[in-house]
Amino acid sequence: MGRYFAGAVSAMLLIAAGLFIWESIAQQDEPPPPVAPPPEIAQPDPMTAGEPQGTGPPPPEATELTREQRRFGRYDRDRDGAITRTEMMSSRTNAFRQLDTNGDNYLTFEEWAVRTSERFASADADGSGALTPQEFATTRPRRSAASRSRCNC
Template sequence: MRILFGGLAAIALLVGGFFLIRAQQQQEDELAEIAAPPPEPQDDGLPFADPGALRGPAPPEATEMTREERRFARFDRNGDRIITREELLASRTKAFRALDKDGNNLLTFEEWAVATSDRFAGADADRNGRLSPQEFATTRPKRPVQRCKC
């Protein structure tokens, strides 16, 4: 019986050793794949081309925003490419408050008429009760001074 147990123990040690060596080889193979540095790129240098020999259409030029696009961007305060009612009316609140003399958030005809009459009187340089084209041109809203975008 002792010989039988000795033989089984020897076989078990051989099988265990075989699996142990096999597992160690697998780990070494996996580490070799992971630790291998990537191949270095070949240095081909920068491409060279004669600009006179180039064919095809010219690249598109950057265009400035059109006047309407700039106007749209002024109203679109949050930049979501959609103008809400609040965004549209926000530009008028300062002018409304200037016309609303009694501060009740209601613009009466009298308040509007006084402001319009004052504007007319300021533009009528010769005080004849009529506006010439030159006088009318002075009623055009003043453009704000462009600030430096430095």
Template structure:
């Protein structure tokens, strides 16, 4: 008798979890941006050139690139869906690799011990003279390395 009651209770719990999951998915899909309209590429959209343009080496003026500020470029890197807003998930997505490095057992939970080991290791590597204190020069070694400048990909 107890087995039947526990089985029925487990079935109700599973059904409830399924309903919450479906409801959450519906909310996510409802908030999704609409698909972009398909652009029509008819004959009127094609560029044209006359024989005078070809012989005189005169073509249409190239479009000018807009100069984005550093902050606008940074915003663009976070705004994955290009809706002009940064969601919490978009903001946290850049931190996933750093989190995975700290999460040693891979259970997607960062315990205090995992964080403390990483911090203690970093302190131990920086404390060159092992006096349990960091001088300004030792502390400077804990800064993340600067990102290398991209090499010119110009064709020569």
């Protein structure tokens, strides 16, 4: 009997809480403020109709993009202001395809090791089995011609 009474009381409390929340939400919905009438447009003087009225506001100045903004722009292929995973990885696909010699879209250790060994062997000019600082400098990734140019044309 006590359980039925407790169930009825808790049901009444839930209904009362729901009504309280409903009323508080209804009170928050106020009508929007009235819209201001459009400003009156002055009619041009017929005596000065052929003369320019004014210079108007100055045009906006073009600002140079920061380095990070340019980098973001290179990755954002569809120019929607967000970089998806596909856009982020698209610049790496050509390098991956060069390493994936059998074309199965999996890079195994052997494929990576063969490519790295070939790169090491081509950098080791004297064939000593060790890279000197000058030889190691030849393994540096090459920058593209576009990134080397500092032309502000």
